[in-house]
Amino acid sequence: MVFLLAVAFPAPPWPGDVITGLDDVTALPDTIVFHAGTRRNESGYVTAGGRVLGVCARAAKLGDAIARAYAGVERVEFAGMQVRRDVGARAVGR
Numbered sequence: 001m002v003f004l005l006a007v008a009f010p011a012p013p014w015p016g017d018v019i020t021g022l023d024d025v026t027a028l029p030d031t032i033v034f035h036a037g038t039r040r041n042e043s044g045y046v047t048a049g050g051r052v053l054g055v056c057a058r059a060a061k062l063g064d065a066i067a068r069a070y071a072g073v074e075r076v077e078f079a080g081m082q083v084r085r086d087v088g089a090r091a092v093g094r
C-alpha cells in the first residue's frame with residue numbers, strides 16, 4: 001500500500017483541498033483506494049486529515065503490486081500531496 005499524506009503531515013493539515021483522479025485509480029485492475037482523511041462535499045472528495053488516502057494493488061509478485069499501486073498514485077492529485085515511498089520498498093528488500 002502507498003500512502004498519500006497532506007502537505008504538512010505530521011503537523012496538523014488544513015482541510016478542504018479537492019482530490020481529483022480517484023475514478024481513474026479505481027478503473028485500474030486489482031487496485032483499490034482506502035479513504036482515511038477525506039470528506040465528501042458538493043465538489044466531490046476533499047482532504048480532511050493528515051493521512052488522506054491509501055492506494056493498494058494486487059499482483060502475483062510483490063514488485064508488480066507495488067508498481068500497480070504507484071501507477072494509481074500517479075492519477076491522484078490534491079494540493080501539497082506527499083507520497084510515502086518507503087512502505088512497500090522495505091518489503092521488496094526481504
